[in-house]
Amino acid sequence: MWKDLIDLLFQAYEQFSLLPLFIEIALAFIFIAILSTLVAYSAILYKRYRAYIYDKRMAYISPKIEDMITDQVLLNPNLGMDIPLENIEFDEQTLSDKMYRKPFVRQMLIDTLISYRKNFRGEVGDLLRKLYIDMGLEKDSFGKMKTLRWERKIKAVVELTQMDISISDVTILPLTNSSNPALRAAARNAYIQLSKNEPFKFFDIATEPLLPWDQLEMFKIITTTKDIAIPNFSRWVSYSTNKSIVSFCLKLIAHYDQQSAIPAVMDLLANKDHYFRADAINCLGKLSAEVAEDKLVKIYNNQPLNCQIEILQALGRIASGKHLEFLKSEFLYSSNFDIRMNAARSIIKHNTQNSRLMVEELMEVTDDENQLIIKHCLNPLIKY
Template identity: 75%
Template sequence: MFNDIVTLIWTAYDKFTFLPLFIQIALAFIIIAVAATITSYIVIMFRRYNAYKVDKRMNIMRPQIEEIITDQVLINENLERIPVDEIEFDPATLNNIIFKKAWVRQATIDILISYRKNFRGEVGDLLRKLYIDLGLTKDSFDKLKSLRWERKIKAVVELTQMDIQISDVTILPLTNSTNPALRAAARNAYIQLSKNEPFKFFDIATEPILPWDQMELYKIITTTKDIAVPNFSRWVSYSTNKSVVSFCLKLIAHYDQQSAIPSVMDLLNNKDHYFRADAIACLGKLSAEVAEDRLIRIYNTQPIMCQIEILSTLGKIASGKHLEFLKQEFLYSSNFDIRMNAARAVIAHNTPASRAMIDEMMEETHEENKVIIRHCLNPLLK
């Protein structure tokens, strides 16, 4: 049988060598394609089989783990009677043979995290204690040492969810990783775990904070309790990382850090007009009246996007000192967006003087500008 196959292959090869070159190439492609397809199918089937096996054993193990968590945590009799730190778990549970297997330990971590996402207070604290007492912290820290970035992310997320401190030496380098996903996870974790200086990673950040990551960070910063908020102007003044500066401007506005106004005004000299636009918007959110004259002085030298920000900022500050300037811009600018934002800025003042000015503008201007004013006056349109 074996000899027959060898002979067949040999004969085929013998014939193959006499075929024209293009037929040989075509046949080579066909053989490679068929081999690749078969290999792919085998890999897919193998993976599916493995997943099926994992599912099967998880279906058996999951109820056991959930029962242990229910007994030891959810319906623990000592809960609310004695402090969580003093509650002792059943030694038989902690030494249960099922926890010797790595995959069971991982499944336990995942289930504990699911529970902890849904429970806070004493139940949440007791879930954390069970995680520590089962020695699962070691598993997470071992994953943190892995060379694979996805395992590192998993470890960072687990430790963050369980509120386990990670040393700066370990986590800070990850906050500046070249891998965007790992970097974002590490930064999120650092803010949540660091009690004293949650924004220390800004000092070493050379990699950018991407817009999506900024949103995530913003969500974490604004929802994390008792976060130590520093004066963000220090990064506005000294950071060389543009995304850090841009993000800090948003945080300055969010925390209404009035003391940061001088640093933000320094950015008005920056060569990057995106920076200047961000700084101007920040001054508006801070209602920095002190910046108004400076904004008017630089107005004519700015690109359109900065001019629009200046007009919008004057509307937010609404001191009333520059109503005439806004009126002139509305009446004589050839740019539609400038006219629209100038009108909005005047309306935003909402004072007797500004309302009188709107009436004057309506009388003095042409039909298109009247439509702009009517549009801006509509409270339903923003």
């Protein structure tokens, strides 16, 4: 019987090999195409089946997890009683439920705790963290750090950062030099938040640029982590050779209103890169650096358009009133629309007796288009 089959196959092959080559290829591809279509169909069905099972488990487990967290944390009777956190105990029996031993449930538990932590800080936030530790979930997260897959490592780093669990420098530092940008960013953020001694060490050594998205994340971590010692960022403005770090520091200087940084920022006005200068001018404006005003007006004429606009805006922010005449002449005589617009806005922003008089005067002497600009800037309904 086997022999028959082999014979049959052999005959079929002989028939096949007699066909022209292109027909052979075509037949082979028909076979491959049908096969892959079938595989694709099974994959679609399998994926849907998996998703279905996942949803079902979620629907069963997630209310239980939420109830548990509600009972143990949100409605914990010891909350708001000024009881030290260490003395608040969770219900042993609930925590040791068999359900919480399954990896799937534990992962869900971590995810749920994190989403609660995103909504609550203070005592509730700390209690959520205690629950995470008491249930041994940090071990799960650390376990993930040991895998070779970078996306798992990122997940672990993010979980630990969210839960404010310190990671030893030995573990985290190598990751900050990872060749994978996403992992590198996550590790950097973790280091800043969790390293107690020198969180801003990176600014000294980083040669890789900080992407705008990384800056968002880092900004959030720097501004929301409590007990972080905010250094004087002018240090990096003066000494760092990494442009993205310098421009990030400018944003931080503005945010923390570090007046002592003004001289360092003013040094940047001589920089060759005009995007960079624009950032520096912007920062000076936000610091309301009156000392810089004269310098800004002095360099104004040699600047490209983007810096000129920044200077006009900065004068509006500083609003010392010393350069109103300068703004007025820019408004009246510049041929560039954006310059006139920003000059007008900065005059109005002064909001002093003098500036109001000036606006009235300008309304009378100037042409229709300029009048429209003033009306535009005066209208409280229009933001920009």
